[in-house]
Structures are given as C-alpha cells and as structure tokens.
Amino acid sequence: MYRADRWLAVALVCVLFAPVATARAEECQLKLYASLDAKFENNQILVPVQINGHDRWLALDTGATWSSLRESISTEEHFKTGRVEDLIGYIEIWDVAGNPVRRYAVAPSFGFGSASWTGTQFLVMPDAELGKAPEAGFLGQNVLQKFDIEIDPARRKVNFFSKDHCSGVVYWNSTYFEIPYKEEGATPYTPAKLDGKPIRASIDTGSDFSSLDIATARSMYGIDPETDGGPDATYSITASGEKVKDYRRRFSSLELGGVAFRNVSLNLTDFGRDFGPRTQLLVGMDLINRMHVYISRKDKTIYATARDAHDVPHE
Numbered sequence: 001m002y003r004a005d006r007w008l009a010v011a012l013v014c015v016l017f018a019p020v021a022t023a024r025a026e027e028c029q030l031k032l033y034a035s036l037d038a039k040f041e042n043n044q045i046l047v048p049v050q051i052n053g054h055d056r057w058l059a060l061d062t063g064a065t066w067s068s069l070r071e072s073i074s075t076e077e078h079f080k081t082g083r084v085e086d087l088i089g090y091i092e093i094w095d096v097a098g099n100p101v102r103r104y105a106v107a108p109s110f111g112f113g114s115a116s117w118t119g120t121q122f123l124v125m126p127d128a129e130l131g132k133a134p135e136a137g138f139l140g141q142n143v144l145q146k147f148d149i150e151i152d153p154a155r156r157k158v159n160f161f162s163k164d165h166c167s168g169v170v171y172w173n174s175t176y177f178e179i180p181y182k183e184e185g186a187t188p189y190t191p192a193k194l195d196g197k198p199i200r201a202s203i204d205t206g207s208d209f210s211s212l213d214i215a216t217a218r219s220m221y222g223i224d225p226e227t228d229g230g231p232d233a234t235y236s237i238t239a240s241g242e243k244v245k246d247y248r249r250r251f252s253s254l255e256l257g258g259v260a261f262r263n264v265s266l267n268l269t270d271f272g273r274d275f276g277p278r279t280q281l282l283v284g285m286d287l288i289n290r291m292h293v294y295i296s297r298k299d300k301t302i303y304a305t306a307r308d309a310h311d312v313p314h315e
Contacts, residue, residue, distance in 0.1 A: 030169060031162035033147065034113020038158045043208035043285040045151065046135055047158050049112045052077050056136040060151075060158060061206030062295075063187055063282070064140030069105055069122035073136055079105040087121060101125060113160060115146075138206060141187060149295045151205070151288065154307050163297040170294060173309045179257030179302040188295065190302065192281060193255040195221070200280045201256065203295075203302065207284030211267040212249070216280040223249060225268045254287075259304055261287055 038060070039046040045060040051073070058067070066088065074081065081103045103124040110120035122137060148169070150159040161169075170176040181190040181203070192201040194212070197220055217223040225247040247268040254261040264287075271279055294303040 030148075030165055030171065032113075032159060033115045033162065034160040036112060036158045036160075038156055040153050040156050040289065043289070044135070045158060045205055045285070047112065047139060049110065049139070050116075051107050051110050051136065052079075053109065058137055058139040059135045059206065060144075061138040061140050061204070062144060062149075063202060063204030063206045064138050065187065066104075066142050067120070067122050067138060067140040068101075068125045069107075069137040070127050071103075071124050072127050074103075074105040074122070074124050077107075079107060081105045081124060084123065087123075110143075115160065140206075145297065148297055151291075151293050151295075153289050154292065154310075165296075165298065167299075169296055169299075170303045170305065172292065172312055173305045174311050175305070175309075177256075177258040177304045179259065179304060181300055181302055183300070188302065189279070190256060192283075193253070194281060195251050195253060197221075201283050202279050202281070203288070204282045204284055205288060207282045209267055209286045210254075210264070210284040211269040211271075211282045213271040213280050214247075214268050215270075217249065217268050220280075223268070225249075254281075256283065257302070257304075259291065261290075 036047045038048075039057070046057040047060055049056055049058050051069070054077075056073075061067075084102055084104055087104045101123055105122050105124050107120045107122060108118060110117050121142065125137060146163075148161040148163050148165070150157070150161065152159070152172075179190050181188040183189070188203045190201050190203060192199050199216070199220070214225055217225065248265055249268055250263065250265045252263065254264045266281075271282075290307055291304045292307055292309060296303065
C-alpha cells in the first residue's frame, strides 16, 4: 500500500517450521494462467506485465485494494482518466510524500501470461511515490482477487492459478502449514500470536518490512515508542497526509498457523486509516521471503512451507 516504511531495516534472526499437516494423496489438477519470472529484490516482488502493448514491471501488493500506475505512464499512453471519488468514493489516499491521489486511469489493454483484460483501472500515483524505482506501479487486489497466487522466492516465481480447484494445492512438498484467513476489501487477514498474545495480522507483500501498530503496542504490550522503540526514529505519511515517527522493537516470537518466527524486529508505526481500523500487525516481505506460499481464495487458506522445501519431483 502507500506508505513510507520501505527503507526501514528489520532483522529476522530465525524462522522455525513445525509442519502440522501432511499433503493429501489426492491428485489435484491446478489450472495455471501465468507462471511469471519475477524479481525478488529490495524486499519487493516485481512481476512482468503488459500494459497497452508495452512490457512493464509492477510490484505485487496484496495489501492494496487497487492497482496503481505512474502518472508519467498514464500521460505518455494518453489513458482516459477520472476522479478517484468516482471510482472508490470519498476516501482520501496519499503517497509517501504526502501528496493526495486525485485521479485514476483506464488501460485499454492489460495482462500477463494467458490472462488479459480491457478497461483495467489504475490509481494514478505521482512519480514521487516511486522515484527512480524500476516498477511502473503496484498490482493490487482489483486484479489479484481473480486468482489463487503462489509465491516462490527460492525459484523467483509468481504463479497465478484458477480459484476453482480440488484439495491438495501444495504440489511441491509433502508437508505444509495451513494459515486460515478472512478477507476485508479482498485483503487477507489472519489470526496470529505475537509474544503469545492473539493479534490480527494482514499479509502484505507491498510492505517491505513487518510492522506493529503503535496503538496496539501501547495497549497490548505496554510499549512507549518514545522510550522503548529504539534510539532512532524514521518517518512515514499516514492516510491523512500526517508525518509521523516510526520506531523499532524486537519481539520473542510471532506465530502464523504453525509457522513460528523467532526474535523478530518489527517497525512500530501509526497505521492511522491506512490499513483499516482492526489491523494490528502487517506481515511484510522480510517475513514472506522466508516462505513458499500458496494463497487459496476458495479455501480461504494460505498454504506455506519453508522457502527451500521441495520433496515432490516436478513432472
């Protein structure tokens, strides 16, 4: 999503995997729409797409309700544009520089792999949001929710499958974890435990680093960011355009459906209205990079293995 925590340093010391489920013997034919050679760099996942006949890179962002595109590309392609409020209502969206997002653009053609559409809508983001980064924008849930998604960091692959499938989607390994989730605005939320306390987490590939809401840090863990959040502070922009301080804090454990992360550093960030009123924790790419995951829309489950787990031969 649109926030300024992308450069904060986080150290993940250890990930412990304790499988709780065994792969089913049942054969499951998955329908593959696209197998993309992705770039896993700088705690982002960049996927190749075609926008109006041109090859582009978009950052995969499971935490973004809408996809977005650089303003310069929209202008260069002469895309039809409209007011954001006509697309999503009167909700204010700001970039990391505090600039309001006012317009959306309509791409005449958009696609990847064997999937393609006409009239795909993108929020138009000022170029300051991305600077000199290679991506043309972000691929959000208005597109992602059409598919099951497999993220394979070890092989640098992002695969898009049909949501209509039988059981047994973990084709690469005989054991795996099941992380149940619910959706709000197509964004996956899952129950988690941070230092043994139940907490509500969002799986967000658009966040470079994992973060804990400052209000939750205070109310549930008695943390005063000014004194307990580390010696250094950086800054981010909230949904209202306010500049706020970010801190860091180390926690003993984070558990997601049997996946246990130990000695985890989290950004302490004022989520404001950016992630919804009940979001307490963002699981970002620093942790997602440690797993091989399959997000099943039909099952409302994230299937996960260790990043390098692979004991089932490819056909």
